[in-house]
Amino acid sequence: MSWIVILAPFAGALLVPFVARSLGRALGLVCAFAPAVVFAYLFRTLLDLHALGGHSPARLGIIPWAPSLGLDLTFRLDGLGIAFGLLISGIGVLICLYASAYFRGDPRRGRFMAYLLFFMGAMLGVVLADNVFVLFVFWELTSIASYLLIGFEHDQEKSRSAALQALLTTGAGGLAMLAGLVLLGNAAGSYDLTVIIATPGLAEHPHYLAILLLILAGAATKSAQFPFHYWLPNAMAAPTPASAYLHSSTMVKGGVYLLARLSPALGGTELWFWSLAGLGGATMLAAGWLALRQTALKPMLAYSTVVALGTLVLCIGLGTPLSITAFKVFLFVHAFYKAALFMVAGSIIHETHETDFERLGGLGRLMPATAIGGLLAALSMAGLPPLLGFVGKESVYEAVLYAPLAVQVFVGVAVFANVANVYVAAAAGVLPFWRRRSAAVSGAVHEAPMGMWIGPVVLGGLGLAAGLYPFIFGKVLLAPGGGAVLGEGLEFKLKLWHGVNSAFLLSMLTLGIGLAAILARARWRRFAGLFGWLDRAGPEAAYRGALEGMLATARAQTAFLQHGYLRYYLLAVLVCVIAAVAGASQLEIRPLAFELVGIRFHEIITVVLVAVAALGTTRVDSRFGALACLGVVGYGIALLYVFYGAPDLAKTQIVVESLTVVFFALLAAAMPGFRVLSAPRVRRRDAMIAALAGGLMGVLVYSTLAVTQAQPVAQFYRENSYPLAHGRNVVNVILVDFRALDTLGEITVLAVAAFGAHALLRLRNLRRHRA
Amino acid sequence: MNSILLYYWANVLKAIMLLLSLLLLLRGHNEPGGGFVGGLVVATAFILHALAQNVSAARRAVPVSPESLIAGGLGVALASGVAGVLDGRPFLTGVWRTIEAPLLGPVTLGTPLLFDVGVYLVVAGVVLKIAFAMLECDHAD
Numbered sequence: 001m002s003w004i005v006i007l008a009p010f011a012g013a014l015l016v017p018f019v020a021r022s023l024g025r026a027l028g029l030v031c032a033f034a035p036a037v038v039f040a041y042l043f044r045t046l047l048d049l050h051a052l053g054g055h056s057p058a059r060l061g062i063i064p065w066a067p068s069l070g071l072d073l074t075f076r077l078d079g080l081g082i083a084f085g086l087l088i089s090g091i092g093v094l095i096c097l098y099a100s101a102y103f104r105g106d107p108r109r110g111r112f113m114a115y116l117l118f119f120m121g122a123m124l125g126v127v128l129a130d131n132v133f134v135l136f137v138f139w140e141l142t143s144i145a146s147y148l149l150i151g152f153e154h155d156q157e158k159s160r161s162a163a164l165q166a167l168l169t170t171g172a173g174g175l176a177m178l179a180g181l182v183l184l185g186n187a188a189g190s191y192d193l194t195v196i197i198a199t200p201g202l203a204e205h206p207h208y209l210a211i212l213l214l215i216l217a218g219a220a221t222k223s224a225q226f227p228f229h230y231w232l233p234n235a236m237a238a239p240t241p242a243s244a245y246l247h248s249s250t251m252v253k254g255g256v257y258l259l260a261r262l263s264p265a266l267g268g269t270e271l272w273f274w275s276l277a278g279l280g281g282a283t284m285l286a287a288g289w290l291a292l293r294q295t296a297l298k299p300m301l302a303y304s305t306v307v308a309l310g311t312l313v314l315c316i317g318l319g320t321p322l323s324i325t326a327f328k329v330f331l332f333v334h335a336f337y338k339a340a341l342f343m344v345a346g347s348i349i350h351e352t353h354e355t356d357f358e359r360l361g362g363l364g365r366l367m368p369a370t371a372i373g374g375l376l377a378a379l380s381m382a383g384l385p386p387l388l389g390f391v392g393k394e395s396v397y398e399a400v401l402y403a404p405l406a407v408q409v410f411v412g413v414a415v416f417a418n419v420a421n422v423y424v425a426a427a428a429g430v431l432p433f434w435r436r437r438s439a440a441v442s443g444a445v446h447e448a449p450m451g452m453w454i455g456p457v458v459l460g461g462l463g464l465a466a467g468l469y470p471f472i473f474g475k476v477l478l479a480p481g482g483g484a485v486l487g488e489g490l491e492f493k494l495k496l497w498h499g500v501n502s503a504f505l506l507s508m509l510t511l512g513i514g515l516a517a518i519l520a521r522a523r524w525r526r527f528a529g530l531f532g533w534l535d536r537a538g539p540e541a542a543y544r545g546a547l548e549g550m551l552a553t554a555r556a557q558t559a560f561l562q563h564g565y566l567r568y569y570l571l572a573v574l575v576c577v578i579a580a581v582a583g584a585s586q587l588e589i590r591p592l593a594f595e596l597v598g599i600r601f602h603e604i605i606t607v608v609l610v611a612v613a614a615l616g617t618t619r620v621d622s623r624f625g626a627l628a629c630l631g632v633v634g635y636g637i638a639l640l641y642v643f644y645g646a647p648d649l650a651k652t653q654i655v656v657e658s659l660t661v662v663f664f665a666l667l668a669a670a671m672p673g674f675r676v677l678s679a680p681r682v683r684r685r686d687a688m689i690a691a692l693a694g695g696l697m698g699v700l701v702y703s704t705l706a707v708t709q710a711q712p713v714a715q716f717y718r719e720n721s722y723p724l725a726h727g728r729n730v731v732n733v734i735l736v737d738f739r740a741l742d743t744l745g746e747i748t749v750l751a752v753a754a755f756g757a758h759a760l761l762r763l764r765n766l767r768r769h770r771a
Numbered sequence: 772m773n774s775i776l777l778y779y780w781a782n783v784l785k786a787i788m789l790l791l792s793l794l795l796l797l798r799g800h801n802e803p804g805g806g807f808v809g810g811l812v813v814a815t816a817f818i819l820h821a822l823a824q825n826v827s828a829a830r831r832a833v834p835v836s837p838e839s840l841i842a843g844g845l846g847v848a849l850a851s852g853v854a855g856v857l858d859g860r861p862f863l864t865g866v867w868r869t870i871e872a873p874l875l876g877p878v879t880l881g882t883p884l885l886f887d888v889g890v891y892l893v894v895a896g897v898v899l900k901i902a903f904a905m906l907e908c909d910h911a912d
Contacts, residue, residue, distance in 0.1 A: 064861045647803040651795075655811040659898060662818055666905045725865055726881055727800040735805065736883040736890070740863045743886075744848055747893040751841045754897040761904040 005041045006075060006128055008034045009092075009121035013114045020110025028100025028451050031113050035092035035120060042085045045077050049480050065134075076130035076194060079480025083328065084127035084257055086477070087335045091248055092120045094455035098343050099241035101451030102350065112152060116242065119145035123250040127257050132181040132191050135258075136174070139222070142251045143170045149242040150235045162234040165543065169231045170221050170251075177218020177258075183211045188265070196265050203269045212266055215258065216275060223255030223309045226283040227539035233290075233302040240346030243298065247305040248339030253331075256312045260327065260485045267319050273405065276317025281413045283310030288420035292517070293528045296355045297345040297428055301338065304381075304424040307417050308334040311396060314410065316485070318403050324485050326395035328478040329494065333380065333392035333463070340377035340459040341428055344370055347448040347456075348432055352441055357427045362437025366445045371433040373456025378429025380463040382422045382514065383507060388467040390507070391494055393418060397503035415510055422514025427521075470494035571686075574693050582696060603643055610636035618687065621677055623668040631661050648731045774823070781823030785832075788816035796891050797884075806887035810894025818902050826906045833899065840896030848889025851882040 012034035020027055063073040077085075099116055103109040122145050125138030143166070151163030185191040187207055188199040202208065219225075224232035232252060236243055246252060259276065266272060287306035294300035308330070315327035347370045348363065349355055364371040380389030396418075400410040447453065466473040474494035498504075517524055613632035620626050634657035641650035678686075717730050717738065727733040735743050792812035799805030821829035830836075835843070855864030867881040 063856060063859070067861060648805070648808075651803055652808045652811070655808055655815060659811060659815060659818075662815075662822075663902070663905065666902075670908060725883065726867055726879065727883070729799060729801050729803060729805070731803075732799045732805040732887070733883075735807070736800070736886045737865050740852070740883070740886055743890060744852070744863070747848060747890055748845065750897045751845060751893055754837075754841060754900045757901045758904045761908055765908060 005038055006124055007121060008037050009117045009124065013117035013121065016114045016117060017110040020113065025100075025104075027109065027113065028097040031100060031117060032093045032096035034117060035089040035096065038124060039086060039089035039093060042077070042082050042089060046079075046082050046086070046476075046480065049077075049079065049082070050476070071133055071191070072131055073134055074130040074192065075128045077128065080257075080260060080485060081127045082480070083331070083477060084253065085124055087248075087253075087332070088120060088123050088127065088250055091245065091335060091339050091459075094339070094343075094458060095241055095245045097451040098244070098346070098455045099239075101449045102239070102241050102346060104449070108152075112149075112239065112241075115145060115148045115152070116245065119149060119242075119245070119250060123254070126254050130193050132185055132193060132196070135193070136178050136181060139177070139218075139254060140171070140174055142254060143167055143174060146170075146235070146238075146246060146251050149246070150238040152239055152242065153237065156237070159237040162231075162237040166231045166235050168547070169228055169543070173218045173221025173228070176214045180211050180214025180216075180218065183207045183214065184262075184265075187211065193261065197262075199265060202265050203272075208266075208269075209271070212271060212275065215262065215266070216279070219255030219258045219313075220279060221255070222258075223252050223313065224283075224306050225255070225279050225310065225313060226286045227542075229283060229287055229290075229306045230538070230540035230543060232306055233299050236298045236302050240298070240342060240349065243302070244339050244342030244346065247302065247342060248335045252305065252309060253312075253335075256309060256316070256331075259313060259316045263316055263319065263485055267316075273317055273319060277314050277403075277410065278317075280310045280312070280314030280317055281410060283307070284314065284413050284417040288417050289528075291420045291424055293525060295358050295427075295525075297348065297357055297432075298342075298355065300357070300424050301341055301345060301428055304421060305334075305338055307420055308338065311414070311417060314413075315396065315399055318399055318410075320399065320402065320404065322395070322402055323399035325478075325494075326392070326399040327485065329388075329395045329474070330392045332466070332473075332477065333389050336459045336463045336466075337377040337381040337389060337425075340373055340456040340463075341381065341425075343452065343455045344374035344377065345428060347452050350452070351445045351448060354441070357432055359438055360432035360441060361435045362433075362441055363445065364433035366441075367433070367447045367453075369453040369457060370448055373453060373458075373460045374429040374433060376460025376464055377456060378425040380460070380467070381425035381429065382511070383418060384511075386464070386467045386496055388463045388470070388473070391467060391470050391496060393507060393510075394498070394503045395494075397506045401502055401506075411506070415506060415513075418507075418510040419514045419517060422511060423517050423521075426514070426518045431518075467496060470496055571689065574689055578689075578692050578696055581700070585700070600643075603640070606636050606639050606643070610640075618683070618690075623671070624665070627661060627664050627668065630664075631657060634660065648729065777823045781819050785816045785820050788812050788819075792816070792891075796887060799887055800883060806890030807894055809887075810891040810896075811898060813891070813895040814898035814902065817899055821903065821906055826903055830903060837896045837900035837903065840892050841900065842896075844889045844892030844894075844896060846889070847892060848886050851885035851889060854882045854885075 012031060016027075016031060019030070023030055065071045065073050095116065096113070099112060100109070103112055106112075119142065122138050122141035126135060126142060129135040129138055147163045147167040150166055151159050153159040181191075184196060184202075187202055187205045188196040190196060190199075196202075202211075205211070221228045232247075235246060238246065263272075284307050287303045287310060291300055291303035291307060294303060311330060312327055312334075315323045315330065317323075347367065348360065351367065352360065352363075354360055376387070380387040383389045383393035396414055397411075400414045401407065403410055471494055478494075610633050613629045613636065617626050617629040617633070620629060635654065638650045638653040638657065641647075641653060717734060721727055721730045721733040725733045725737040727737070789812075792809040795804035795812060796806055796809035797804075799809065817829050817833055820832055833840075852863040854866045856862055858864070858866050860866075863886075865881050865883045867879055869879045
């Protein structure tokens with residue numbers, strides 16, 4: 001039952017809101033427990049994997065979900081999934097502590113922690129799922145979780161629109177991806193990733209192009225690749241703990257994960273190389289450019305995240321052993337420093353209420369612990385030895401230097417991206433702390449609570465430790481995962497120092513340009529400001545245009561169709577149904593052969609009564625009269641059910657009929673009396689439509705009697721109801737057992753309808769009070 | 772409505788209807804009845820209460836709010852489905868256990884009954900929520 005561990009964050013998310021208030025300060029520790037358990041479990045599995053030589057991943061928790069569709073909840077633990085899982089849960093622990101301190105005293109704290117844990121669980125599901133549909137479900141759950149987190153400050157328009165933007169963008173991509181996954185599953189003959197990865201020759205499949213493009217659409221929107229990069233910086237509307245988590249180890253890495261996961265199946269072709277490397281390269285350029293123009297801390301870090309995501313996609317696209325090494329190293333490098341820097345930025349803003357790095361300074365003495373964490377992270381981000389960032393940057397350079405094609409292009413792109421990294425690192429992690437105190441920083445600023453600085457310090461320290469002992473780091477954490485990406489064993493021999501070679505020279509060059517840029521930043525920004533028109537024509541403008549166009553279309557068709565006259569709705573619905581059903585079934589009107597034998601007197605009386613009452617409905621000129629007539633029709637039909645041995649239906653019909661009368665009476669009492677009765681012409685039209693609708697139903701019912709099925713479905717239910725479901729009432733057994741999922745859907749619809757009706761009635765009352 | 776007779780008989784009827792609804796619910800699996808019609812009867816009972824006295828009295832008479840009934844019902848129905856999963860079978864598969872009940876002897880209980888209870892609660896909650904909202908509407912014109 002070890003799969004339960006994977007679902008631990010969901011359990012936490014369900015419980016937290018109820019205990020948040022009574023826990024107080026301990027909340028962070030309690031929340032951190034769920035990811036800590038996951039982390040410990042995954043780490044142990046990783047060690048087991050090493051004992052097995054890095055092969056044969058564990059498959060666990062095969063829970064049948066809809067076995068007839070080949071859909072099972074299966075999870076798979078291999079090096080790649082574990083590497084992502086460790087990041088998600090490990091950084092998750094620190095984020096829980098951070099968030100709890102960040103929201104201290106805020107009444108919404110419990111809710112925020114619940115969303116955060118929900119997010120964590122969804123993300124773990126994505127990286128550990130083995131069935132593609134299970135993966136898709138978790139994938140969409142991360143979108144929903146991020147919607148809740150980004151829109152957390154929901155009283156602000158900016159947060160709401162940013163949340164919607166993220167949801168629409170990643171959701172649209174997700175749907176494309178679903179189509180791609182279905183095609184992929186069909187091509188491979190299985191929906192299990194384990195099988196798909198092991199299927200040879202997928203690249204020759206006729207659907208290969210479609211599969212690749214559709215999946216790429218999902219991955220690119222999720223991982224904010226160009227031209228979908230716009231949503232990620234806007235997602236900064238989320239509270240800082242959420243952005244720190246979102247950027248470092250969750251959601252946005254989902255797309256990168258998927259590409260890495262599928263690269264053994266889909267990679268190795270020229271198309272793969274050009275589309276991924278091209279996408280990654282374009283993203284690095286666009287985001288690097290945008291990052292270099294920022295002065296606000298969080299957007300700057302956000303754009304640099306997009307740069308990193310582009311780098312990761314580029315590395316996967318290159319597809320060489322060197323580039324996969326670079327991918328794995330840089331994945332960890334980035335997660336460590338980005339989570340730390342976001343937490344640091346959050347602490348700074350929390351303490352000083354200042355977001356612009358140009359106005360910050362001298363915080364080193366006031367917030368020493370935060371400053372140390374920030375410095376370590378920034379040095380790693382800038383790629384200075386002996387931190388892990390240096391190892392990461394060298395591997396990326398080596399990967400592009402030995403790329404099979406178009407070396408010059410990718411080397412140039414990589415240098416540009418790293419210059420942006422150096423710049424952002426200096427601006428976000430060094431300058432606010434280590435220069436003269438500025439006027440914006442008052443003396444009242446003091447160190448953030450421990451929960452808020454422990455994360456950056458731990459992550460910064462990890463970056464230093466892993467940089468000093470890269471060999472151990474590579475062997476333990478990266479080796480099993482690399483094989484999963486490349487499809488074969490991959491040696492990880494990371495070294496901190498490997499002599500003065502071209503990669504090292506490129507590093508020096510990057511550092512030089514980056515430092516020059518930060519020193520001459522005022523002049524640089526004036527130059528960059530000349531290109532402001534690019535923003536207005538960018539992809540975000542396209543997104544806004546598409547959204548507005550859709551809303552305008554919706555408004556236009558609503559104005560046309562939802563005119564607010566109930567009787568016209570009814571007319572339209574009835575006419576459409578008559579046309580559709582009569583057209584589709586092409587009814588053969590057979591000679592109706594009534595057998596009058598066996599029809600009893602009381603049945604005839606009832607039928608006549610119903611018919612008279614139905615006619616009466618159209619003749620009376622008060623609402624209550626019509627209501628009474630309708631009641632007679634309803635109860636008469638219930639009687640017919642009784643005569644023909646359907647007590648269940650009869651019972652329900654009687655109760656529903658009574659309630660309908662009550663509801664109608666309540667509504668009718670609220671309405672003004674008839675002022676004008678409808679004109680004779682209108683009445684004739686209505687009568688005709690009513691007669692057509694009724695006649696159609698009658699003919700349909702009659703003709704179903706003539707249909708003979710080879711195996712009547714009723715037979716199955718009658719025979720299996722008792723042996724399979726222990727019930728003698730077949731109707732009820734169908735409702736609660738054979739078709740329970742339908743019933744569940746129906747009661748959900750009922751619930752939604754109730755809230756809708758409530759809202760409408762409230763609106764009516766509100767309008768009246770205002771008037 | 773101000774009527775002593777209605778006031779009195781509504782109370783009696785309500786009690787009978789609530790009992791009847793429980794009966795319908797419990798025997799539903801083998802005899803005519805079930806959660807849907809049971810839930811409707813519950814709602815009707817309280818609507819009668821509301822008509823005989825007033826909405827706030829009826830609201831007070833329902834032990835929990837209609838919203839909680841809806842949410843609780845959906846929760847119970849979902850939970851009954853999870854029982855099958857914990858048993859290692861697909862979601863919503865019926866799980867049956869026979870237990871020795873005191874006085875009654877062996878009783879076979881299954882998650883479909885639990886599911887029906889969920890339907891019962893949701894239906895009652897939905898109808899009550901709409902009915903109360905309608906009754907509370909201003910009728911001034």
